[in-house]
Amino acid sequence: MAAQYITDVHDVASSIPRGRVTTYGSIASFLxxxxxxxxxxxxxxxxxxxxxxxxxxxxxxxxxxGRNAFSTPTLMQERLEAEGVSVTDNKVDNFAELFWNPTELLE
DNA sequence: GAGGTGACGGCGG
DNA sequence: GCCGCCGCCACCT
Structure with a gap:
């Protein structure tokens, strides 16, 4: 099972607090x-x-x-907005404030 | 088995 | 501050 990191990434993504967002690089660095x-x-x-x-x-x-990878390109934005995350032009508003670092799991 | 691609990131110009 | 190239590792053709 070389796909262990998939589960790890999966776990980290699931650990992201609702209404918060993170980046691929942060997860990649964390893992x-x-x-x-x-x-x-x-x-x-x-x-x-x-x-x-x-x-x-x-x-x-x-x-x-990654919105294009979803069932519908708008699903990603709709979901974020449903969690209280404002999205404008396919970009998260207040990204710096909503940004969540996986290292917080260690704390 | 080899080559190209990809939900990216960092660095240079 | 924006644009372009390279590097990264695994998957797909």
């Missing part, structure tokens, strides 16, 4: 995957059959880069 691509890939690989709050995971710019 020492070595590449942010692994996080995105893990999400895409895990989406079917798993209820992962992937909509809370954004790129370093705070953009909903």
């Amino acid at each position: 020492t995957l070595g590449s942010a691509r692994m996080v995105g890939w893990a999400m895409n690989k895990c989406l079917p059959g798993e209820e992962v709050p992937a909509h809370r995971v954004l790129n370093r710019k705070g953009e909903l880069s």
Whole structure:
């Protein structure tokens, strides 16, 4: 089972507080995957059959880069707004404030 | 088995 | 501050 990191990424994503967001790079660094691509890939690989709050995971710019991977490109934004996260032009508003670092799990 | 691609990030120009 | 290139590791063709 070399896909252990998928479960790890999955767990971290599920640990993201509601109304908060994080970045692929932060997760990649936290799990020492070595590449942010692994996080995105893990999400895409895990989406079917798993209820992962992937909509809370954004790129370093705070953009909903993965919205196209959802059932509908708008689903990601709709979900974020449903959690109280304002999204404008496929980008999270107050990204700096809503940003959640996985290292907080250690604290 | 080899090459290309990807839900990204960092660095240079 | 924006645009472009390279690096990263695993998956798909």
